[in-house]
Amino acid sequence: MIYQDSKTILEVRGLRATVNGIEILKGLDFTVKSGEVHAIMGPNGSGKSTFAKVLAGHSAYEVTAGTALFEGCNLFELEAEERARAGLFLGFQYPIEIPGVANSQFLRLTYNTMQVQRGNEELDPLEFDDLVREKMKLLEMSPDFLDRSVNEGFSGGEKKRNEILQMALLEPRLGVLDETDSGLDIDALSIVANGVNQLANKNDAIVLVTHYQRLLNYIVPDFVHVMDAGRITKTGGKDLALELEERGYDWIAAERQAASEAMAGEVVA
Amino acid sequence: MMNTVTAIRPTPTSGFLETLLAGQPMLPASPLPSINKLRTDAVDCLGGLTMPTKRDEAWRFTSISPLTKLSFQPARSAISLQGADVEHFYLEEATTRLVFVDGFYAPHLSSMVSDGGVMIANLPLADAARASVIESNLGRYVAVSNNLFAALNTALLHDAALIVVARNEVLSAPVQVLFISTQAAVASCPRCLVVAESGSSMTLIEDYVSLQDDSYLINPVTEIALADNARVNHIRVQRDSAKAFHISNCAVSLGRSSNYQSVSVALGAQISRYNLNVVMAEGAECAVDGLALIKDNQLADTHTCIDHAQPHGVSHQLHKCIVGGKAHAVFNGNIMVRQGAQHTNSIQSNGNLLLTDKAQVDTKPQLEIFADDVKCAHGATIGQLDKDELFYLKSRGLSDSVARNLLTYAFGAEIIDRIPIPSLKHQLEQTVLEQTSRKL
Numbered sequence: 001m002i003y004q005d006s007k008t009i010l011e012v013r014g015l016r017a018t019v020n021g022i023e024i025l026k027g028l029d030f031t032v033k034s035g036e037v038h039a040i041m042g043p044n045g046s047g048k049s050t051f052a053k054v055l056a057g058h059s060a061y062e063v064t065a066g067t068a069l070f071e072g073c074n075l076f077e078l079e080a081e082e083r084a085r086a087g088l089f090l091g092f093q094y095p096i097e098i099p100g101v102a103n104s105q106f107l108r109l110t111y112n113t114m115q116v117q118r119g120n121e122e123l124d125p126l127e128f129d130d131l132v133r134e135k136m137k138l139l140e141m142s143p144d145f146l147d148r149s150v151n152e153g154f155s156g157g158e159k160k161r162n163e164i165l166q167m168a169l170l171e172p173r174l175g176v177l178d179e180t181d182s183g184l185d186i187d188a189l190s191i192v193a194n195g196v197n198q199l200a201n202k203n204d205a206i207v208l209v210t211h212y213q214r215l216l217n218y219i220v221p222d223f224v225h226v227m228d229a230g231r232i233t234k235t236g237g238k239d240l241a242l243e244l245e246e247r248g249y250d251w252i253a254a255e256r257q258a259a260s261e262a263m264a265g266e267v268v269a
Numbered sequence: 270m271m272n273t274v275t276a277i278r279p280t281p282t283s284g285f286l287e288t289l290l291a292g293q294p295m296l297p298a299s300p301l302p303s304i305n306k307l308r309t310d311a312v313d314c315l316g317g318l319t320m321p322t323k324r325d326e327a328w329r330f331t332s333i334s335p336l337t338k339l340s341f342q343p344a345r346s347a348i349s350l351q352g353a354d355v356e357h358f359y360l361e362e363a364t365t366r367l368v369f370v371d372g373f374y375a376p377h378l379s380s381m382v383s384d385g386g387v388m389i390a391n392l393p394l395a396d397a398a399r400a401s402v403i404e405s406n407l408g409r410y411v412a413v414s415n416n417l418f419a420a421l422n423t424a425l426l427h428d429a430a431l432i433v434v435a436r437n438e439v440l441s442a443p444v445q446v447l448f449i450s451t452q453a454a455v456a457s458c459p460r461c462l463v464v465a466e467s468g469s470s471m472t473l474i475e476d477y478v479s480l481q482d483d484s485y486l487i488n489p490v491t492e493i494a495l496a497d498n499a500r501v502n503h504i505r506v507q508r509d510s511a512k513a514f515h516i517s518n519c520a521v522s523l524g525r526s527s528n529y530q531s532v533s534v535a536l537g538a539q540i541s542r543y544n545l546n547v548v549m550a551e552g553a554e555c556a557v558d559g560l561a562l563i564k565d566n567q568l569a570d571t572h573t574c575i576d577h578a579q580p581h582g583v584s585h586q587l588h589k590c591i592v593g594g595k596a597h598a599v600f601n602g603n604i605m606v607r608q609g610a611q612h613t614n615s616i617q618s619n620g621n622l623l624l625t626d627k628a629q630v631d632t633k634p635q636l637e638i639f640a641d642d643v644k645c646a647h648g649a650t651i652g653q654l655d656k657d658e659l660f661y662l663k664s665r666g667l668s669d670s671v672a673r674n675l676l677t678y679a680f681g682a683e684i685i686d687r688i689p690i691p692s693l694k695h696q697l698e699q700t701v702l703e704q705t706s707r708k709l
Contacts, residue, residue, distance in 0.1 A: 099686075100685070149679075
């Protein structure tokens with residue numbers, strides 16, 4: 001939702017990033033304000049997931065130019081864990097499995113880490129159990145998930161629900177959900193989307209990175225951005241997603257090409 | 270009396286062997302003639318065996334020269350340990366317990382059971398009615414002719430944990446066999462025999478602990494025979510002193526459609542070696558899992574052989590090593606699928622985590638397949654912690670060191686998790702947690 005009195009949560013300017021020496025992000029600008037839901041769409045290889053990982057601080061990616069202010073802090077000066085503690089959350093496309101560590105243990109460890117950061121009391125296992133069970137209802141998760149090892153043997157849908165459960169517990173200012181919809185059947189998609197919708201609020205913001213328009217039938221974005229070759233090349237409202245669904249991505253590239261040729265023509269003229 | 274010591278061929282490295290064997294003729298004779306014969310045959314075997322060196326293929330990665338430089342005396346019995354000294358080793362789930370102190374049976378710390386269904390006892394006191402079971406099983410599964418340490422154990426055979434579970438008997442509570450080392454510079458040769466008769470079921474906890482920090486040699490042999498349809502859970506924990514030498518042999522024979530589940534955890538000893546041989550009859554199933562968690566200058570060597578001798582066998586093996594300091598882990602896992610062992614299904618995997626630059630691992634997974642209709646897979650990984658896994662945890666706010674410790678812990682906990690004894694599982698989880706959070 002767009003609010004009049006919203007505050008800027010994230011402001012990215014001219015971001016360039018490489019992985020193994022290959023430039024993936026090539027001058028990206030992106031601004032998110034509190035209360036907003038953004039969708040970043042784009043063809044495979046356009047740099048969507050890279051952008052999500054660069055924001056969260058994955059060590060394999062190197063930022064070579066540009067700035068990112070998150071809640072007024074220089075994001076790129078923070079380690080991954082400091083970004084998380086500052087209120088940035090990344091929902092993984094492929095959440096990792098940690099055999100041998102109970103989900104409940106893991107969730108409580110991360111929750112308490114964040115509580116300490118915010119100057120709140122840690123919860124003991126019993127108190128935490130009450131809290132987490134309440135949050136699990138949001139995502140229609142069975143309590144069995146607490147006793148199982150983190151993500152081990154979870155189906156694709158179960159892993160994604162577990163990601164959103166973590167977002168619900170950690171209450172980030174900005175939740176970046178990387179391909180949260182991919183691989184989900186329609187039932188799982190609607191449960192996950194419903195969970196995300198219930199977490200959306202006036203103070204925080206959500207960025208959905210997705211390949212498919214389908215998710216946006218369930219979570220309605222305020223802004224849709226098209227990413228191509230490492231930059232955001234077009235921004236529109238929720239209708240843009242429908243247009244992309246219908247027309248694909250090629251017309252945007254063509255439109256951009258035409259615009260740059262026109263500009264070149266003007267220069268020549 | 271009936272034993273004669275044949276001349277032991279002197280070798281430059283067998284110093285402690287001679288000392289130990291010098292006492293062999295003084296062992297009291299067993300009322301069971303087959304046992305006396307086992308001993309004398311083993312003494313004969315020893316005459317033809319030499320201390321293994323790195324030139325022997327089976328010891329290629331493991332040098333026992335620190336062991337052969339030392340001398341060990343035979344352990345003395347009559348240690349006046351009281352329950353209070355060792356109670357902390359008792360596992361609450363185990364209602365029956367056999368305790369051996371430096372290889373000698375400690376009746377006042379043990380509880381024996383002997384009824385129609387089950388016998389849990391020490392060898393010399395074994396029920397005469399079970400003599401034939403003992404005679405037909407003891408020494409039958411472990412090969413001594415080419416194995417100096419198994420031969421030494423057999424030559425010095427006196428006390429032994431005996432567990433016989435009769436046909437269709439189900440032992441619901443686990444049996445703990447506790448081997449406690451209390452003396453320095455001695456050698457002990459614990460022995461254990463489990464016979465699970467057809468359709469029976471039991472859980473064995475074989476637990477090696479120490480009450481002192483000095484050097485000693487412990488040289489156990491365990492034999493486990495599962496008759497048709499029997500089921501044995503075998504938990505083995507080696508937590509000897511950090512200066513100890515632990516050279517151990519275990520032989521398991523699986524009858525038709527029997528099921529053997531084992532988890533072996535090696536934490537202690539300066540040099541430890543575990544040889545496990547599993548021979549499988551038709552339709553038998555086994556899971557053979559292991560964890561070595563070592564640091565400083567420790568060496569832990571696990572050699573396993575799973576022998577699919579007949580068709581329709583299923584074997585699963587997951588062996589892991591967490592190696593810190595300058596420690597050295599060795600894994601040699603042989604899966605043999607013999608001709609005619611069709612429809613064998615075997616999966617073996619070995620994962621190794623090196624926590625420092627100086628930590629070392631040698632791994633040799635081996636598949637030898639002589640049948641043509643089988644499903645077998647094996648693999649080994651050696652590495653440091655996965656970057657993506659670390660990133661996942663850090664993206665949840667966990668610090669680098671907490672994330673590393675958690676992943677290291679999880680790596681080991683995957684094996685510990687398979688131990689069906691909650692109190693032991695908890696103890697070992699704490700050990701893994703402490704050891705992995707100290708960064709070794």
